[in-house]
Amino acid sequence: MERRKFIKDAGLATAGITILNFPVFGKKAPSNKVIVAVSGVNSRGSYLAKSFASLPNVEVAYICDVEEKAIQNGLDALKDAPKKPTVVRDIRKLVAQNDFDALIIAMPDHWHTPAAILGVSHGKHVYVEKPCGQNPHEGELLIASFLS
Numbered sequence: 001m002e003r004r005k006f007i008k009d010a011g012l013a014t015a016g017i018t019i020l021n022f023p024v025f026g027k028k029a030p031s032n033k034v035i036v037a038v039s040g041v042n043s044r045g046s047y048l049a050k051s052f053a054s055l056p057n058v059e060v061a062y063i064c065d066v067e068e069k070a071i072q073n074g075l076d077a078l079k080d081a082p083k084k085p086t087v088v089r090d091i092r093k094l095v096a097q098n099d100f101d102a103l104i105i106a107m108p109d110h111w112h113t114p115a116a117i118l119g120v121s122h123g124k125h126v127y128v129e130k131p132c133g134q135n136p137h138e139g140e141l142l143i144a145s146f147l148s
Contacts, residue, residue: 035100037062041074045106050077095122113138
């Protein structure tokens, strides 16, 4: 095969793939959307849920809390969201779901490390605010879970 013909054919193939792929998916590609779950939606969690839901290409698919009043706060914060989130009361059941990408943790401080470790162990991205734990050892456990 001649070098010029190879370059021409490769260029046409690349352009064809780009032209075909872009209009089919473009900005609406599923990979451009981040689906999150918020755990602990009483005060800070409700604010975070509303903040994340207002971002382009972010969907809050789940909210998780054990307290009924907190769940109502979370639902109220997301009343303007395009999709109503599913309510899950048990974090263990939440992290077992395969249809979301990231776990936002706004639970009481003593739950930060256990929830983050649960999320990471189930392959989720985790957002947790400080403190990450109640003592340095919990921080070390959290880092070890990210590295394993």
